[in-house]
Amino acid sequence: MKELTLEMAIKALEAAERWARDVAGIPCSTAIVDKAGAVIAVHRMDGAAMATTDIAIEKAWSAVAFKIPTLMMSRWLDPRNVGELLGDHALGMVGRGKGRLCFIPGGIPITDDDGEVIGGIGNSGIPSGVGDISDTSVSQAGISALYDA
């Protein structure tokens, strides 16, 4: 796997949708971006809130931009981590990136076999960012489908 194609993106989105519907039971939006952060595909499930598409795109973009899951970025802003991690320094990043930078958990970078970031996936609509049923786990379900033999 060297480059994300539309076909692979659709495969990941379908898997994410299945997981969101059958396991979580919550409608949501999922987005796939390429290694430049440019959108490849977005799906909004029936019943998911209208704003979720843009937030899903922002999460995918942010995951690519920092090459880490947005879950890890959200920890920079957690008041319990002030003085540790990036602490106050991270507050300056809020609203940066032409408004695209998003610190909400749910975005995960997609890497190739060498660990290079080749794209990202973002999900929005599950009312929790962390835990078993969360935006992050929907995104992970999407990524897992990319590695099916």
Place this chain on the structure above:
Amino acid sequence: MRMSLEIAKKMLLAGREEAQSLGILCSITIVDENGWLVALHRMDGAPIPTVDIARDKAWTAAAFKLPSSDVSRFGTPEMSGLGLNAQNWNDRLTTIPGGLPVEDGDEVIAGVGVCGGTPQQDVAVCQAAIAAIHS
């Protein structure tokens, strides 16, 4: 009929097949009756800005219930709504051809926008996507 992700996927697939037969690389966007994004696909190799332009066309078509190219009619003083075509009041508004409203009977249920080919090719892809609804 209401727009659903299932219908949107069917439209995107038909639009992509039409684009392939025309030999163009494009982005196709489906929005609901209020202009909100339902699904979008960018074909491999299609330029990055086509995503947003296709979405703008779809929004314009759904919001005005008109083909995006027809919105330029609001530039004539004889029309009611003079100035609605002015592109400085809304980030999404565009008068570029390639966005069509999706109609079910006399009701607009969605908008489709395509960017990547000539205006005629973009419109042809839109029409192919719309034709797939009832198949």
